[in-house]
Amino acid sequence: MIDLHDVTYARLGTRDLAGATDFATRILGLELVRQGKGCAYFRSDSRDHTLCYFEGDPSDHTLAFEVGDGEQLSRAASELEAAGFSVHQGTQEECEQRFVHSFVRFHDLTGNKIELAWRPYVSGRRYFPSRDAGITGFSHVGLCSTDPARDEAMWTGVFNARVSDWIGPSALLRIDDIHHRVALFPTTRSGIQHINHQVETVDDIMRSWYFLQEEGIKVVFGPGRHPTSGARFLYFEGPDGMIFEYSCGVSAIENEDTHRPRQFPLEPSGFCMWGSKPDIAEFKSD
Numbered sequence: 001m002i003d004l005h006d007v008t009y010a011r012l013g014t015r016d017l018a019g020a021t022d023f024a025t026r027i028l029g030l031e032l033v034r035q036g037k038g039c040a041y042f043r044s045d046s047r048d049h050t051l052c053y054f055e056g057d058p059s060d061h062t063l064a065f066e067v068g069d070g071e072q073l074s075r076a077a078s079e080l081e082a083a084g085f086s087v088h089q090g091t092q093e094e095c096e097q098r099f100v101h102s103f104v105r106f107h108d109l110t111g112n113k114i115e116l117a118w119r120p121y122v123s124g125r126r127y128f129p130s131r132d133a134g135i136t137g138f139s140h141v142g143l144c145s146t147d148p149a150r151d152e153a154m155w156t157g158v159f160n161a162r163v164s165d166w167i168g169p170s171a172l173l174r175i176d177d178i179h180h181r182v183a184l185f186p187t188t189r190s191g192i193q194h195i196n197h198q199v200e201t202v203d204d205i206m207r208s209w210y211f212l213q214e215e216g217i218k219v220v221f222g223p224g225r226h227p228t229s230g231a232r233f234l235y236f237e238g239p240d241g242m243i244f245e246y247s248c249g250v251s252a253i254e255n256e257d258t259h260r261p262r263q264f265p266l267e268p269s270g271f272c273m274w275g276s277k278p279d280i281a282e283f284k285s286d
Contacts, residue, residue, distance in 0.1 A: 168266025
């Protein structure tokens with residue numbers, strides 16, 4: 001089994017790098033680290049970067065996880081190949097683009113592009129946001145799945161992910177004590193479905209709710225509270241249709257022996273205990 005230590009970065013293609021950079025800084029509130037060679041890198045915590053926009057196809061998404069050491073990375077590549085996945089070893093140029101020592105890449109059965117990275121760079125400078133959104137770090141992603149049960153079996157069989165809860169067919173998967181780092185949502189496409197950043201308090205969520213409305217940004221869900229993780233949340237639309245989420249107060253599962261995954265309905269009450277209704281296709285039953 002392959003041990004994943006953390007969700008590390010997301011890479012998103014865009015036809016409008018300048019517009020995506022403006023959104024990531026002025027609206028989302030990330031720190032611009034560097035630009036060049038068709039890429040823009042953004043920080044949300046102590047890591048070198050957690051989001052990269054690059055000039056390319058807007059449907060070209062990559063999600064990366066950190067592994068513990070070089071031996072684990074080599075073993076992961078072997079285990080993936082043994083499980084029938086085609087594995088790409090990152091070139092030196094690709095590693096330099098990602099600011100990691102080394103990585104391997106594969107596509108899951110939905111076609112999602114997944115990278116396993118060893119020694120991702122950490123910044124020597126304090127994170128300094130571009131606006132006071134209250135962001136404390138990149139936390140999780142929603143991942144598209146053409147067959148959630150099949151993909152759940154991969155994440156829990158090949159990797160160390162465990163199911164925390166289900167919403168309809170969608171598994172919320174953890175790789176540490178945080179309620180989930182990956183959520184699988186049924187759809188007909190591959191790619192990242194939404195990107196979550198944690199903020200400090202519900203006050204940050206409400207301040208952003210008003211700010212986003214003033215800026216003409218489409219809010220697609222919330223403010224609300226998830227009955228699964230207990231997190232207070234706000235979802236809104238970014239460049240190329242990507243959904244971003246702020247949330248705070250996500251629960252931790254500290255005792256693996258006593259936790260039992262729960263089944264929530266694929267309806268608004270399964271996503272929000274306050275009564276907010278999502279305008280997000282993957283969160284709807286029809």
